[in-house]
Amino acid sequence: MxxxxxxxxxxxxxxxxxxxxxxxxxxxxxxxxxxxxxxxxxxxxxxxxxxxxxxxxxxxxxxxxxxxxxxxxxxxxxxxxxxxxxxxxxxxxxxxxxxxxxxxxxxxxxxxxxxxxxxxxxxxxxxxxxxxxxxxxAKVINSKEYHDILKVIDNITDQCHKMLEDVKKMTGNSNSSLADVLADIKTFRKEINQRLDELERQVEDAAKAIQQENAKNLKTTETTCDDVTKSLKTMFDSIKHLNTSKQADRLFMELKSAEKMIRYYENTIQHISAYDVEEYNFKPNEIISTLLETSLGTLTKKTNKQTRPPPTSTSVKSRNTSHQGEICVKSSNDESRCYITGMILLTPDLLIITDKTNKAIKMVDTRSQSVTDKLQLDTEPSKVSSVTSTELAVTLTNKKNIQFISASSKKLTKKHTLNVDGECFGISCHEKKLVVTYLRPAKLQILDTNGTILTTIRGENIFTNPTFVTTNSSSIYVSDWNMKSIMRLNWQGEVIGRYKGMDEPKGIILSDDETVFACDQHRNVIEEISGDLSKGKVVLKDLKSPFALCWCAQTKKLYFSCFFTDTRYDNYLQIFRLS
Known part of the structure; x- marks a missing residue:
């Protein structure tokens, strides 16, 4: 109502x-x-x-x-x-x-x-x-949006569960690998300790050997001096008694015997006085001292992918060759026939060579085809490499050091030297790292330009007489005439290729397309070999003991020296164009 x-x-x-x-x-x-x-x-x-x-x-x-x-x-x-x-x-x-x-x-x-x-x-x-x-x-009840949201929630939930399981598994694997790392560190430390103990024993044994020798010499000296002193005392008393008692005949004979014995004792005293008893200091090994300033090692990430070096040339193309003449590199004041053991192009017009027999570094103008400067050394140079556009590094095998040389203003001048621990021979510089081969002991080292040793590679299965070396960003190539092969190594020192098709490999150089030119002195040929060292072919033949060489990418010219023990060949660089 x-x-x-x-x-x-x-x-x-x-x-x-x-x-x-x-x-x-x-x-x-x-x-x-x-x-x-x-x-x-x-x-x-x-x-x-x-x-x-x-x-x-x-x-x-x-x-x-x-x-x-x-x-x-x-x-x-x-x-x-x-x-x-x-x-x-x-x-x-x-x-x-x-x-x-x-x-x-x-x-x-x-x-x-x-x-x-x-x-x-x-x-x-x-x-x-x-x-x-x-x-x-009201319209969202059992709607498509409702079902889509639930589906997305389920998917994200499943992803979270799977991600958690994956992270748990990866964390377990990582922790397991780190446990192995810790064990490896302990093992490595134990090996270092064992090696240091061994080196300590060697030095201690050397010191003890000197102590024993000192003790032996001292004992010999004491015994000799005691015997001489006693004998001379007896002789002294006898002579004095005979003189007091006026026994002239016996005194005469005793004096003559004494003269003879005195000469003998003087020689004996002179002999034992020649014992050289030195004092000693301990000088720590500089290499070990330097190593102790670095870290024990580094942690590196594992990868399931196979590590491969960057791609290199796997083929050798056919080339047209033509002889472009020769350059006489004998200077007027050279005393001997030239023996050109190394060469490097700083520019297409500027060539640097090492003349071993004349103990000289020479600058050669390829346009005028003449020697424009000569730096006289007091020892025989072996190989040369460019460090910068105006700095060179030359190995001095006999002195066991590397001579740095300035090549600015078209003038060669000495700079500093770097001592090394062996008879250095081949040398190549890449990105401020020196790669040096050694004849004795046979090995290869990677050093920085300050002389710090970064890596040492040795072993009879790798080198027996490594001579020439050349490098690029991915590889190191070394010729070993005794093993009749060329080795390719990565920058970690692992052998990743070997070419055995040569009798006596000497000079090697990389071309601009990453193939390798190599001299075979015994067969009198120069071969071009693929960058992976899988195949090679002769590009120049009927030569006269080719030894060292270099390549100009701009002009496509190959320069090489000969070591034929004949002035008609050894005093000249041969030039070939390879196109």
Whole structure:
């Protein structure tokens, strides 16, 4: 039964056309009834235009969220107490930006959840498509979005589980490898200790041997001096007695015997006085001292991929060859026939050679084909390499050192020397690292330009007489005439290739396409060999004991010397163009 002065509120269940229209709820209570113009989400009431405008200005309601006619709910929002309680319970998530407000809206344009303040200040109904969540939430039940989200959650969960298992496995493997590393460190340290103990015993044995020799010499001296002293005392007393007793005949004979014995004793004293008893100091081995300043080793990462050197040439192309003449390299003041053991091109016009028999470094102008400067040495040079565009390094085998030489302003001048621990012979410089071969002991070393030894490679199965060496960024090539082969090593010192098709390999040099030119002195040929040393072919033949060589990439010219013990060949460099 209707109450006088009150209008019944229209609901979504009202059947009349009039009741299907939504009216202003505040006016509906007091009259007159007016059509709804908007909706207040905070009051949960439909408002007519007048109430809508007043609602925006009133102090208590001006921050409420208002939805216009297009966005407002189209049915009267009446809820039972239980429904209202349930709906209120759904909106208990605080807004991240406005902590006192609850999330109730969704912006489709920015795909974000909003509170009433967010809608009012940032996502207004005029700039964004905003919906009241209860108006659009029903359609997400069992929706595609629902199933897609669950699928993504399952996938990420599976990935996390798999990732965790993989990390656990990798961590176990890593810890296991590190346990092996720690064991290897202990073993390595034990080997070092054993070796140091052995070296200590050697020095101690040497010291003890000297002590024993000193003791032996001292004992011999004591015995000899004692015997001589006693004998001379007896002789002294006898001579004095004979003289006192005036026994002239016996005194005469005793004196003559004494002269003979005195000469013998003088020789004996002179002999034992020649014993050289020295004092000693201990001088630590500089190499070991230097090593003790470095780390025991480094940790390197394992890889499942096979480590391979950078690609090198695996083929040898056919070349056209033509003789371009020869250059006489004998200077007017040379005393002997030339023996050109090494050469290097600084520029296409500037060639540096080592003349062993004349103990000289010579600068050769390839344009004028003449020697333009000569640096006289006091010993025989062996091989030469460029360190920079104006600095050279020359091996002095007999002195066991490397002579650095300046080649600036077309003048050769000595710089400093570097002592090495063997009869150095071949030399090549790459990126401030010197690669040096040694005749005795047969080995190869990689050093920095200060002389610090970085790597030593030795072994009868690797070298017996390494002579020439040439290098690039990935490989070291060494000719060993006694083993009749050319070896290729990586910069870690591992042999990664060997070419055995030669009788007496001598000079070797890399071409611009990473093939290797090599002299075979016995067969009188020069071969071109693929960078991986898998194949080779003769490019020049019928030569006169080719020995050292160099290659000019710009002019495609190959220069080489001969060691034929004939001035008609040994005093000249031969020039061939290979195209």
């Amino acid at each position: 209707a109450v006088p002065g009150k209008k019944t509120l229209a609901t979504a269940s009202t059947s009349s056309d009039e009741d299907l229209q939504v009216y202003c709820q505040p006016c509906d209570e007091e009259g007159p009834r007016r059509p709804a113009y908007g909706y207040c989400t905070d009051c949960q009431e439909h408002l007519c235009e007048t109430c809508f405008k007043v609602h925006k200005k009133h102090k208590l309601s001006k921050h409420h969220i208002l939805l216009d006619n297009e966005s407002m709910p189209k049915t009267l929002q009446l809820s039972s107490t239980s429904d209202h309680t349930s709906m209120s319970a759904d909106f208990r998530t605080p807004c991240p930006k406005h902590k006192r407000e609850m999330i109730k809206f969704y912006c489709h344009d920015h795909k974000t959840l909003l509170c009433s303040v967010c809608v009012t200040l940032e996502h207004t109904v005029t700039s964004c498509k905003v919906n009241y969540i209860p108006d659009i939430s």
